[in-house]
Amino acid sequence: MMKISAAGNQVLKTFAPQMERTTLREKAWIAFLLCVIGVGIYALYLQITVGHTVTGMRDNVVWGIYIANFIFFIGISYAGAVISGFLHLLKIEWRKPIIRIAELITVIATIIGPLFILLCVGRLDRLHHLVLYARLQSPITWDVLAISTYLAGGVIFLYLASIKDFAIYRDSTDLHLSKWKRRVFKFLALNYHDTPSQERGIHVSMNLMALMIIPLAVIVHSVLSWIFGMTLRPGWHSTIFGPYFVLAAIYSGTGVLIIALYIFRLRYKLEAFILDKHFTYLGYIMLVLAAGYGYFTFSEYLTDWYGSEKWTGQLLKKLFSWNEYGGLFLFTNIAGIILPIFVVAVPALRKPKYLAMVSALMVLAMWVKRYLIVVPTLETPLLPIEDIRPEYIKYSITWVEWALTFSGIALFLLLFTIASKFMTLIPVSEISEMAEENIQTKES
Amino acid sequence: MEKPENEMTNQRRDFLKNAALGVAAAACGSAVCSCGKKEEKESGEKVVLLSPDGELVTIDSSHLRQVHKTVGVSREEARHGIPGRKFVMVIDLARCKNARKCVSACQKMHHLPEEKEWLQVRLMKDSPEAPPYWFPKTCFHCDNPPCVKVCPVDATFKRQDGLVLIDTERCIGCKFCMAACPYSTRVFNWSEPEQSAEVACLTYSPETSVPSKVGTVEKCDFCPDMARQGELPDCVTACPNGVFYFGDENEDVVTNGDETVRFSDIIKDRGGYRFAEELGTEPRVWYLPPKDRLFPVERGLEGLPDDIRNRYKDVLGE
Numbered sequence: 001m002m003k004i005s006a007a008g009n010q011v012l013k014t015f016a017p018q019m020e021r022t023t024l025r026e027k028a029w030i031a032f033l034l035c036v037i038g039v040g041i042y043a044l045y046l047q048i049t050v051g052h053t054v055t056g057m058r059d060n061v062v063w064g065i066y067i068a069n070f071i072f073f074i075g076i077s078y079a080g081a082v083i084s085g086f087l088h089l090l091k092i093e094w095r096k097p098i099i100r101i102a103e104l105i106t107v108i109a110t111i112i113g114p115l116f117i118l119l120c121v122g123r124l125d126r127l128h129h130l131v132l133y134a135r136l137q138s139p140i141t142w143d144v145l146a147i148s149t150y151l152a153g154g155v156i157f158l159y160l161a162s163i164k165d166f167a168i169y170r171d172s173t174d175l176h177l178s179k180w181k182r183r184v185f186k187f188l189a190l191n192y193h194d195t196p197s198q199e200r201g202i203h204v205s206m207n208l209m210a211l212m213i214i215p216l217a218v219i220v221h222s223v224l225s226w227i228f229g230m231t232l233r234p235g236w237h238s239t240i241f242g243p244y245f246v247l248a249a250i251y252s253g254t255g256v257l258i259i260a261l262y263i264f265r266l267r268y269k270l271e272a273f274i275l276d277k278h279f280t281y282l283g284y285i286m287l288v289l290a291a292g293y294g295y296f297t298f299s300e301y302l303t304d305w306y307g308s309e310k311w312t313g314q315l316l317k318k319l320f321s322w323n324e325y326g327g328l329f330l331f332t333n334i335a336g337i338i339l340p341i342f343v344v345a346v347p348a349l350r351k352p353k354y355l356a357m358v359s360a361l362m363v364l365a366m367w368v369k370r371y372l373i374v375v376p377t378l379e380t381p382l383l384p385i386e387d388i389r390p391e392y393i394k395y396s397i398t399w400v401e402w403a404l405t406f407s408g409i410a411l412f413l414l415l416f417t418i419a420s421k422f423m424t425l426i427p428v429s430e431i432s433e434m435a436e437e438n439i440q441t442k443e444s
Numbered sequence: 445m446e447k448p449e450n451e452m453t454n455q456r457r458d459f460l461k462n463a464a465l466g467v468a469a470a471a472c473g474s475a476v477c478s479c480g481k482k483e484e485k486e487s488g489e490k491v492v493l494l495s496p497d498g499e500l501v502t503i504d505s506s507h508l509r510q511v512h513k514t515v516g517v518s519r520e521e522a523r524h525g526i527p528g529r530k531f532v533m534v535i536d537l538a539r540c541k542n543a544r545k546c547v548s549a550c551q552k553m554h555h556l557p558e559e560k561e562w563l564q565v566r567l568m569k570d571s572p573e574a575p576p577y578w579f580p581k582t583c584f585h586c587d588n589p590p591c592v593k594v595c596p597v598d599a600t601f602k603r604q605d606g607l608v609l610i611d612t613e614r615c616i617g618c619k620f621c622m623a624a625c626p627y628s629t630r631v632f633n634w635s636e637p638e639q640s641a642e643v644a645c646l647t648y649s650p651e652t653s654v655p656s657k658v659g660t661v662e663k664c665d666f667c668p669d670m671a672r673q674g675e676l677p678d679c680v681t682a683c684p685n686g687v688f689y690f691g692d693e694n695e696d697v698v699t700n701g702d703e704t705v706r707f708s709d710i711i712k713d714r715g716g717y718r719f720a721e722e723l724g725t726e727p728r729v730w731y732l733p734p735k736d737r738l739f740p741v742e743r744g745l746e747g748l749p750d751d752i753r754n755r756y757k758d759v760l761g762e
Contacts, residue, residue, distance in 0.1 A: 051635030051658050052617075059631050062619040122617020122632065122659030126597075129616050133597040140596035140620055231624045232590055232723055382626045382720065383581070386566055386755040389559075 002168045002194055007272075008432035012174060014268055015424035019169075020176050022421070033414040040407025043400040044119070052122055054400045060385055061378040061395035066119040068370040069405055071245070073113035073412075074147070074224060075366065078253030079260075080106025081154060081217040083285070088210040094281060096430040097273040100423065101260050103158040105253070108415045110151045112408050117143075119404060139230050142223040150213075150220045157209045159188075160202060164429035167192040184422075221246040228373065234312040235304070235319075235377040244296045251289040252366040255340075255359040258282050262356035264425055273426050279352040286359070287344040294337040315380045325376050328368050336365030517672065522650045523611075525603030531666055532606070533582065534689040534698050534710060537734035540565070540578040541685060542744025544752075549682030553667065555654055557638040560631055562664040563679055567744075567756040576741050576759055577734040580687060582679070583608065583629045583664035584719070584727035591621035591630065600661070606693070606728050607668055609650045612660040621661055626723055630663045666690075676701055685738065693728075 004012065017023075022030075046054050057064045080103035087095035118124060134141050166189035169175055170182060177185070192198055225245035228236035238244075258279060265274045301319075304312045318324040343349045343358040375395050379385075385393050489505040542565050550556070550563045562583070569576040585608045592602050599615040602608050622630045637656035644655045651668045667677035675681075680688040681701050691698030691707055698707045710716065714732040745753060 051633070053634040058634065059622065060628065062622045062632065120618065122619070122661075123615065126614070126616045129597040129599075129614060133599075133614060135596055135598050138594050138596040138620070140594070140618060144596075227620070230594065232626045232725075233623070378623065381628045383566060383628055384758065385628070386564070386759075388751055388754045 001171050002164070002429070003432065004168060004172075004428060005432040005434075007434065008168075008428045009174070011273065011424055011426050011428050011431050012168070012172060014270070015420075015426075016175055018268075018420055019181075019422070019424070026417070030414065030417060033410045033417070036410035037407045037414070040404045040410070043403035043407075047119070047400055047404075048124065054398060056391065056396045056398045056401060057120075058389075058392045058395070060381060060387075060392055061375055063120055063374055063378065064395050065371065065397050065401045065405060066116045068367065068374050069408055070113050070116040070120075071224060071249075071370045071373075072252070072367050073109045073116065073408065074220060075245075075249035075252045075370075076256040076363070077106045077109035077113065077150075077154070078217055078221075078249045079109075079257040080104070080158070081150075081213045081253075082250045083254060083257060083282075085157075085210045085213045085217070088206065089214075093434065094275075094278060096434055097270075097426050098257070098261060098278055099161060099430065100427045101264060101425055102257050103154070103161060104416060104419050104425075105256060105260060106154045107151070107158050108412055108419070109256075110147070110154050111415070112412055114147055114151075115411075116404075116408060139223060139226045143227065146216070146220045146223045150216045153209065153213050153216050157206075157213055160206050160209060161427065161430075162423060163189060163192050163202060164194070165423060165427050166190075167194070168428050169423075181422075217249075218246050221249045228377075233377050234309075234315040234380060235373065238300060238304075240296060240300060244300060247289065247292050247296060248366060248369070251286070251293050252363055254282060254286045254289060255363040255366070258286065258359040259356055259363065262352055265352070268425065270426065273431065276352055279355050280350055283344040283350055283355050286340055286355075286362075290337055290340045290344075290362075294333075294341070297333065297337065311380075311382060315376060318376050318380065319372065325372055328372060332365045332369040332372060334365075335361040336369060516647075517649065517651060519611075519650070522609070522668075523601055523603065525605035525607060526668065526671060527604070528694060529605035529671070530693040531585070531671065531728065532691055532693040532698065532707060533666070533729045534691075534707065534716065534732060535580055535582075535729060536687050536689070536700075536714075536732045537577055537579065538732060538737045539685040539687045539739075540580055540734075540744075541739035542567075542578045542748075543684055545682040545684055546580060546679035546688065549678040550664070553678040554652075555639050555643040556656075562631065562662070565744075567741075567759045569759050575734075577737075578741065578744050579731075580679075581627065581629070582729060583666070584627060584725065584729045585666060587726035587728060588724060590624040590626065590725060594620045594624045596620065605668075607666050609665055609668070610653070610661060610663065611650045612653070612657045612662060613648060615657075615660040617659040617661065619661065626720065626725065630661050632661050633658045 043054075055064065055066075080099070084095060084099045084102040084106075088099070118127070121127070130141070130144055134144075136142075166185045169177070170185040170189050192202075222242035222245065225241040229238060229241035231237060261274050261278060261282075264270060301316070305316055319329045320326055340358050340362045343354050379394060387393055490502050491505045492500055492502050495501050544565060547561055547563050547565060551558065551560070554562065556562065564581050566579040566581055567576055568579040585606055587602075587606070589600075589602055589608050592600050592608060595601075596618065597614055597616055599612070600608065600610045600621050617632070619632060622632060633656055636658045639655055646652075646655055648655060648657075649669070651665070651672070653662055653665045656662060670677055676690050676699070677688075680690045683700070686700040686702050689698035689700045689705070689707075689710070691704075693707060696707045698705060698710065710732070711730055715735075716730040716732050718727045718730055745756070
């Protein structure tokens with residue numbers, strides 16, 4: 001039998017109904033998500049049978065919202081990879097209640113991100129060519145290698161951190177699980193019985209994985225940025241693109257983590273475990289990242305603007321002019337840099353609610369920023385576009401692209417919902433190992 | 445001396461036999477064709493033809509095919525290139541009046557619909573004070589091609605004879621090459637390409653780039669199938685003003701069909717340059733500056749359909 005503390009038991013009790021049965025409300029929620037995904041599948045069917053002509057992409061803007069979604073999802077996956085990896089290595093005690101949510105974000109977002117790059121591919125029937133005829137010179141090959149390794153790393157990290165919990169679910173008499181679920185947990189727990197050598201094994205491998213996942217995460221977003229950085233295009237061909245993308249990814253990941261913690265705290269009444277200080281501390285991390293991100297942004301655009309090269313100048317004119325992307329560009333800088341710094345910096349605003357609100361705005365701004373990195377540059381080729389077909393001059397998002405984008409978000413939520421049926425969103429074992437004074441149990 | 449002659453005749457007979465097989469294959473093309481295009485009905489109109497064996501045969505006119513003259517090459521040869529060659533093109537901007545014959549010849553040769561232009565004629569104006577000029581733009585077949593570098597599956601490749609080609613049977617349609625090409629050379633088949641059943645049934649080769657395939661990238665290929673037969677690309681022969689010179693850098697010779705000149709001489713004498721040299725892509729296409737022009741730039745706007753004329757509105761400041 002696995003030992004659980006009083007606080008651990010409380011966590012188990014909180015999530016037991018969730019894991020034991022699915023309520024009507026939950027079924028309706030899942031049905032709703034499936035409907036959204038269904039529309040997306042229809043859109044995908046059209047895109048495959050009719051061709052990519054159903055999207056807004058054309059010969060100049062060859063990539064659009066899909067690749068922005070791809071960067072976005074891989075970006076938010078950094079919630080678990082970097083935040084929980086770093087906090088684990090630094091042995092920060094307060095991380096324990098939040099790591100499960102962070103690592104779930106990592107794995108689920110890393111599954112969804114690459115789906116979006118597949119949507120950019122004209123011949124899905126030839127995907128095996130990526131392996132058969134792989135060329136190491138191509139940044140896409142780097143991406144395939146890096147992201148698949150990263151996904152494997154994320155899954156292993158999440159799994160290692162969950163083995164003790166699976167053993168607890170397997171042994172718990174309070175948890176009334178269906179037979180097959182208990183069998184699944186028995187399998188997943190790998191005969192874990194809390195022996196000192198087993199305990200040590202998990203501890204060592206967790207440390208190793210935490211150590212590995214951080215450089216892996218850095219590689220993934222660098223390689224991803226190099227899809228753009230390696231081309232001779234204004235706004236893309238930049239030496240700081242690697243670190244700029246990595247920082248943006250950790251930043252947006254932190255934002256998504258704050259939002260997720262806020263929603264789950266409300267939904268499952270987790271005030272005893274997810275404390276205000278979690279939001280405050282994550283807020284501080286967000287502040288540092290916002291400042292760093294702001295610095296990179298300033299450095300990038302100042303350099304481009306000051307040099308006043310003709311080709312770059314054409315791009316900047318679009319980004320700075322009100323009739324084109326000026327409004328969106330300003331929004332990304334205010335909502336994506338200035339507001340988060342402001343909210344964290346002012347003590348009166350440093351509350352979970354405001355932090356969650358500003359995080360939501362920031363995450364949206366980060367998505368818009370990815371759009372602004374991809375689309376305006378493609379609309380500004382070296383040789384001015386001489387075409388009278390409006391869709392070849394300016395990219396506009398079609399309903400197919402929106403439907404598939406919302407399907408991606410729906411799939412994210414659906415996978416989270418399914419995961420919550422198989423594990424407590426707060427790790428029981430970690431809570432049991434925590435010192436009592438760090439938890440505000442109901443008794444105290 | 446008799447024997448070689450006999451051999452010659454034999455060879456000739458073999459060739460004719462093969463040609464006859466080709467005609468037969470073309471004649472039953474619609475039946476054999478596996479690409480699932482609609483089958484054509486017999487028209488009932490009979491045509492009498494002289495077969496290569498000297499016999500008169502009668503076939504239905506719907507079975508007549510105009511077979512693209514090609515030299516069949518293996519996929520390996522198509523990737524390797526024509527031995528000993530180093531193709532180069534020189535475009536004389538002083539002679540171009542936007543007659544657009546190159547564009548239509550290219551489209552005809554590659555069975556492209558009207559809106560798909562592998563070869564474009566741009567109206568350039570380098571700065572507000574500079575005079576506008578017509579700028580025919582093919583693929584530059586760069587020696588340091590950004591498109592080839594980024595291809596994840598080796599679908600677009602650089603050959604020994606200097607050409608950059610695409611194997612659309614390997615292309616996965618990621619469009620990375622299109623993002624990487626600084627010259628907007630490449631086009632994508634966003635939907636099932638418009639082409640007739642016969643064209644769709646032609647045997648594909650990276651050297652002919654025909655037929656087009658949905659979800660893949662294509663572009664100007666410098667017509668290597670023509671070069672294999674010792675002929676010039678269609679854009680070169682179609683130009684009424686001799687704008688395009690095509691040739692071999694190894695032989696140091698280029699020709700526009702009318703006059704044949706030394707490549708190094710024409711570049712030296714006429715101040716030849718390559719477009720956007722600073723990008724370091726090393727294009728194989730050279731331009732001669734629009735000095736002492738044959739036509740005023742306005743001549744190129746005469747008789748243009750509105751939809752094409754409107755492309756140049758921004759440059760003309762209309």
